[in-house]
Amino acid sequence: MTNHWVDIKNANLVLIMGGNAAEAHPCGFKWVTEAKAHNNAKLVVVDPRFNRSAAVADYYAPIRTGTDIAFLGGLINYLLANDKIQHEYVKHYTNAAFLVNENYTFAEGLFSGYDAEHRKYDKSTWSYAMQPDGYAAVDETLQNPRCVFNLMKQHYARYTPEVVSNICGTPKEQFLKVCGMIAETSAPDKTMTIMYALGWTQHTVGSQMIRTAAMVQLLLGNVGMAGGGVNALRGHSNIQGLTDLGLLTNQLPGYLTVPGEKETVYEEYLAQRSLKPTRPGQMSYWQNYPKFFVSLMKAWYGKAATKENNFCYDWLPKLDKMHDVLQVFEDMHQGKMNGYFCQGFNPLASFPNKAKIGGALAKLKYLVVIDPLATETSEFWQNFGEYNDVDPAQIQTEVFRLPATCFAEEDGALVNSSRWLQWHWKGAEPPGDAKGDAEIMAGLYLRLRDFYRKEGGAFPDPILNLTWDYAILDRPSPEELAKEYNGRALADIPDPKDPTKMLLKAGQQLDGFAQIQDDGSTACGCWLFAGAWTEKGNMMARRDNADPSGLGETLGWAFAWPANRRILYNRASCDPAGKPWDPKRAIVHWNGSKWTGFDVPDFKPDSAPDQGMEPFIMQPEGVARLFALDMMAEGPFPEHYEPFETPIGTNPLHPKVVSNPAARVFKDDLAQFGTAKEFPYAGTTYRLTEHFHFWTKHAVINSVLQPQQFVEVGEELAKEKGIQDGALVKVRSKRGYIKAVAVVTKRIKPLMVNGKKVHTVGVPLHWGFKGVAKNGYLANTLTPFVGDANTQTPEYKSFLVDIEKA
Template sequence: MDLGRRDFLKASAVGGLALLTGLAPKKTLAGQPVIPLRKQIGEITTVCPYCGVGCNAIMSLSGGKLVHLEGDPDCPINEGSLCPKGASLFQVANNEDRLTKVKHRSPGASDWADMSWDDAIAAVATRIKETRDRYFDETDESGNIVNRTMAIASLGSVFPNTEEAYLMSKMLRALGIVYIENEARICVSAAVAADSETVGRGPMSNHWIDLGNSDCIMIIGGNFAESFPVAFKWATRAREKGAKIIHVDPRFTRTSAKSDLYARVRPGSDIAFVGGIIRYVTQDMDANPENYNMEYVKEYTNAAYLVDPAFAGPADTETGLFSDKSTWAWQKDGSGNILKDTTLSDPNCVFQLLKKHFARYTDDKVVEITGTDKDTFQEICRTFAATGQVGKAGAIVFSSSACQHSTGTQLVRGLGILQLLLGNMGVAGGGLNGITGAVNGLGCTLQGLVNHWGPGAGSLRPPQASEPDFADYGGNKARFASLLKAWYRDTDHHTSYRYYPRRDGDYSWQPLFKAIDDGIIKGLICWGINPAVSGPNSAEARRILRKLEWMVVIDLWETETASVWQLGDCDTEVFLLPAAHSVEKEGSVCNSGRWNQWRYKGADPPGEAKSDLWIVYNLMRKIKTLYMGQTTKNAAAITELTWDYAGYNTDPPDVHEV
């Protein structure tokens, strides 16, 4: 075809236009679907479980899942902040390694097998009944009623809610179990004994917020800034207002870096350090009484009480020991009133005896024992003693590192003596403040998850074998009768008193493991505790745990305790029950500062995991069924026990009923 230049350009223009017309995009509507940038979610509060401070957090939930977590700005403790432990709650709740099914290891088996909850509850209840009945003691060798089994033990816990701890304690006592311990025994329980002697009770005397009112804070045996950073915030606020912070510890830590005075001491030498401060205070009181609240010392402590003249302390005897306990008595008048010397000058008054006892802790002796710098020690003495002035307040903060010595109780007792001399007990910004390692450590312990306390702590001690009848009980009869009526509603308290197991020995942590080793304890229940790695000798603990006939582990994970059989040479039958985390259930908790707080259920537990409340409730229901019709082995303690906590729940129990 003969195509000229002009015709070619025309043809190209027409063809291009046609092509562009075919490729032209179609018109569309503006309202296209878009991905929403915001999503409606629910929010509810909880309490962090990881230490005794008791910080609150806000959980954001969607479809039963925890999607976000942050500090609660309305909580007066943490004011919206969270430490790394608290922030990790989100990771725990959504962790793919959580237990979701019941696991069972048969004796001699080489692997876990899945088991249903119904089968697990029935099997565990059967093991408990068989072991209890086979090794149940109705009387001791002297014929005293004891109604107990030494063949079953319970360890844990400090992590359940208070309502769960109460039901655990109730079930264990009804079964006649006396080997009952929790983590407090290897944490700060040494301080409880000391505080009870000092002020009559064990928990910390003040609260974290109150540290902001202190003029001086002495931290001894603990890394306060890193272990409990939210609580330490209140110490730094006091410092911003002019307070001094003193840190006494073998290690220089971030707490030391934030302190005004730091004393490095040898491990275990704390008593000498505190004894030296007490010596300084008692001597300075004589020289400069105007610098101390002498009215407090004379009227609100026993410093003026007169002691039996026959009493002798270590400084008075050749053996360096105290005199016979028969001399540990007060001087009294004809009406039985304790005699006092308000001048504090009588050689037999408590103040003078105390002064004589601590006179040995000279500055040079303290430096020799502790290895601390002498100038630093003297400066600490002057600084903390200054809180003894009227209108001043000094706080002492300590943790398990101060308690976990063979002399831990004596150390904390020394701290209590120092605070009483300075008038720092019962005042804002003062106190003796021990930090627990779990938010409900206090709540669980007060509910009797230790062998020497019942629900109600020291005011409700378990009866001894030497107290066969209610009339013989030497504890608080009114409170014990109330407990018995709550547990055995239709039984008179004189009868139900005999159901309660009797104690006549030491059933704490170390004796418990020795009893397993000796073949006395056959079965062990572990509630949220990992004893294989918790004690002072984990290798020995694992060896001993493998001697059990059966073990029940209730936890979020497969722990070293649950898998102890994998070390070989072990016929122990193990039931591993998946537990709900703190954000997956509701109930009350009591932090170190004695604040009761309620935490709400947020996320749903993963898989088949259940709350401790559900587990203990259904386990005891099954045990009660197994004992129906039985009249021996103190069966009435189980069959007559009140256990009606269904409430309005379709899946009982109802925590509000507990």
């Protein structure tokens, strides 16, 4: 989230799109009811289904799954055509005025630089026109046809209400009604918050859907404002922590990145990531990258990491390509992997095309499952009749199950959607031999290290030199790990303003990331978390809910990264002179000598407004990007592309380029995609309030509340197919079938798309063949093995199915 859960109460308008907060985030949804009760806010829900969020919405509009960019692109066109943008904000705080490289083009669904053979772009033209002085060229009058504002206007002029309605199936009046409600928040004293979740991420154009939403919020001046922002509702209690700590193959902790295979030179690796400002007077905060990187390496390798050896840069793996889960299972399926460790993860249930995942696991020599539960993955080799029809005699994979604790059986911090690190204390002792994940990992590491010590091996240094100074070697405590990611001084750190004073003495915990050094005198396991465990103690365990602002800015409650800041980009909540756009939403302001307020200012504290530093300090140009430069895989402006399995078989905007030209797709999977001729209905998967993923089917009460697998079918389609409410149906995709009870409903209506009636079949995903609920089929039997071009997140939300009475 750019903002946080409590802040949702400050919105005038809540847009739930690409998510279903009432259903999937019921506790957080309380802040929507607060906004309605105390701020007279309106709630708008845009979704393929009239869901439980829609049940309490002021306005609902249907949309075909996978077409959100068309909807939001149409909204951008509406805002520009009707002059409903916050002009001062757009002019000063976005790159609207920046001139774009003269060779940048967009035509027939493709941006300049496309390489069809490799399905990727040469992105060199997706850049600014540069001035001779090395800075980007701008036209503050916004008259130049090559400025971002005009290119954007031109790009989205195609997304007329008629075009939107034709692609999305949203009736035109309903689309315009939503546009009208959203447009009202372009006033400086009105804000909209956007709540989204996996309904946006799980598409081949998922990242671009979110980007389009961000563009809308920038045009409306809603970023950095209390009650505004683009707010991702995370799906697991600690999935935010997972990304923060870099548990993706191309990431290091704190959003530092793993070097690529060509980045063999340390200095070049750093230079590439610590970009100089591209406009005068800008901060370009990533210039601090070397400090964060060096201190990370010091945390990992201690004394072994020295200036002379580039702080062990050569020990880091260099990536040939992304090894995300789709790639890993592709490799496994091709027999290129021997073993797989699966920790807190149930890929057979959670990954698309169950047949492929099961087939891949069967090619392993060994599989280690670290989990509190017996998962479908750990039992993949057993025959459960139709639910898992395999022959155990044919599967040679040896499976080890290491019982782990669950979250309520251990102390530690979870990072929630609000970016708060909240410490929690265990509520129960783990049963039997269950061990904490850190203990299990430590046990593995120490044994590996022993092998390397005894036998040498090809490359023992990174293993043998890893810092491992925990009090109990095979049981690092949550407190020790927390102190490690906060970081500490390794030597006395002098105060740069007064060298006679010390900022920190050797051994002291860091107060925040401003103290991190690039010379090896500090160690920090995750720079973003610096400040979480200082000399004053565990900041994550704080529980002071005092809220002097009345806006939910409870700085004494837990710790929010970065720097305990609650609303990101909050400098943008003030006009260029440093005065809040809306006095009711005053979270920070310039008091004449410094930035101050109820929140921690997201800005250089002493940079006066007339010095011209802009609010988006992480960007080299200081402003937010309506034009994304080269940061996205498929283009600097989001464009509507159809799901890989599209019910209309074409893209009305550009029939030659139907789906995302840069999306992740493997050759063998192309043959596994269905067409609308064979599978005429739009399928989509989702979650229900009563269950949490594939866990709670192991719990009695959840299973009482929602005992058996079902699919949702609209009344019209049910009638056409002779499907009775409560009857068993079979849903097929190109990859397999499931059988489930039909819930026949008024809440899913057919939509008119490109002259064709499109029906949606809804597939909740919680069931499987382990647990106390009624056994069921894994919903991901149906979904396609294709991922987003940037995040590689699979397209669980849009695929094709057929349905019949079972």
